[in-house]
Amino acid sequence: MKKAETMTVSTFAAAKGRHAPARGLVTFRSSALQVILLSVVLLAATFLGREHSYVMNIVAYTFLFAGLATAWNIIGGFGGQFSLMHAVFFAIGGYTAMNLFKLGVNPWIALVPAMALAAGFAVIVSWPLFRLRGKFFGIATLAVAEMMLVLANYFKGLTGGSQGMSVPLKPGLQNMIFLDRFHYALLMLGYATVVLLIAAYVYRSRLGYFLQAVRDEQDAARSVGISITKVKLTGMALSAALTAAGGVLFAMYLRFVDPPTLLSITDIGVRFLLIALIGGIGTLFGPLIGALLIVPLEFTLRAYLADVVPGSHLIVLGGSLILCALFLKRGVVGLALDLMNRRKEASHG
Amino acid sequence: MADMLLNVEGVTKRFGGLTAVNGVTLEMRKGDLVSLIGPNGAGKTTLFNLITGQLTVTQGRVRFKGQDVTARSPEERARLGFGRTFQIAKTLTSMTTLENALVGAYHRHHDTRKAAERAMNCLEQVGLGRRAGVRAGLLTLSERRRLEIARALALGPDILMLDEVMAGLNPTEVDDIIHLIRALHAGGLTLLVIEHNLKVVRALGHRVMVVDFGTRIAEGDPETVLSDPRVIEAYLGKKYA
């Protein structure tokens, strides 16, 4: 390694006319391949448990939240904008699906307006908020989420108010309604896979590198011609659209939504961030790993601890979050990457 | 006038009561190489920031390629052809060395593979080719300085502005950078270089501009300027003048 530090005239000469390979750059292809492989493994694992309805419920939630946290990570992780308003995009998806279902539009088609609405809303709301930096941005997004929770209760025509909305059990693929939870698990796995592929593409593209540059050093980003606001808005819109798609799926899984289910700060809004944080913010697979660890753990804790000491599962989760924030800044995946790098460095001498 | 690239017209910057840059004028033609010198705190970095748009002027104008860019943002100016480094390196620490140069190279190629090739060539130019895959946060100070140059070069700017890129480099590295600057200049690039080391200024030759207390106190070829009593006074104190 030391050798590389002293620059020689010969390196200048060598640079001329040589076809430089893209060392130090991970391609989308290799990331996409990893996503596909992981999905196949998860698919096989899902098949193994298909008989157990209780397990399939946990699996469906795990994959859904893997996709949602991965969507959050596009702006939250790559772009470093700690949004706490993603529950709003999620709710836009849920309510759009429910309302359109009543009008006879199936949820597959509802995905399109749901994603467009969420992206549009995200751009309009984020525009002024992006003037704020760091924790102030986070606090402002939290305020937006709180406000939307109040509004959702108020606008009964669109949301059913606190009574909520439900759709009848009309099973069928076109209705996205299944009797077997195994099918929902597959649907959610499909969602997580698509979101991961999109995130992988973004991560290894111009937008992804610009988002990371904006996160790392705004002045440096601007000095190479990057429009900070445009990049952040693009990342936010994409992230919001993918979150809304998850909201559509979630609504069709529950077939019932009310403001707390879709807009709860602790159960929804903070959860995306929490999963990404524990798995590894800003890494491609962090949110997936985080969901695989957290969601089943949470179900188990709730099942066993909630009867003994009510709310104790939240204490355990909160505790693990604090531990992660203190000791694993880049989450489980970040730790794994660091260990791998250290081994590589060691083997290179 | 056709080959006039940069006109800095009497720019002034005040920070509250402090006038950091005071009515400085500078003209650069395409292909010029100008060294900007002056004691610490003279206002060199501030002048850079006014030219590239990181700071807005209190008074005066900046024209580039015939356009008035005084009100333009730094990103707009970068797209127009300003490339710069920062005195305190602004490394994108969580990205690899190659990715740092890549964000500059995207200005030239939308396609990632092509942009990466360009970025790699720029890294090779500053001798960082072998560090391409390393996380930039792990680079040494001298490597970060050179990475600043590579990122700015990747933009393919019309003017490259270097803010004390040789500070903290060892003599071999300094020679290499001088070599690089000469090569870029020979290739037709316009350069504005802030430099503390007078030996480097002499080695670069060409035009020198001296600022002190925010004011331009001398401009001309290195021999004349560096023997000007006012310049010696600014650098060494009154008794030497």
Ligand SMILES: Nc1ncnc2c1ncn2[C@@H]1O[C@H](COP(=O)(O)OP(=O)(O)O)[C@@H](O)[C@H]1O
């Ligand atoms: N953002 C700022 N706010 C207030 N004062 C500043 C700011 N930037 C620079 N200065 C002051 O302006 C003067 C010129 O600084 P600078 O341009 O960095 O000098 P140089 O680069 O020549 O060493 C110094 O007195 C410095 O303290």
Ligand SMILES: [Mg+2]
């Ligand atoms: Mg300075």
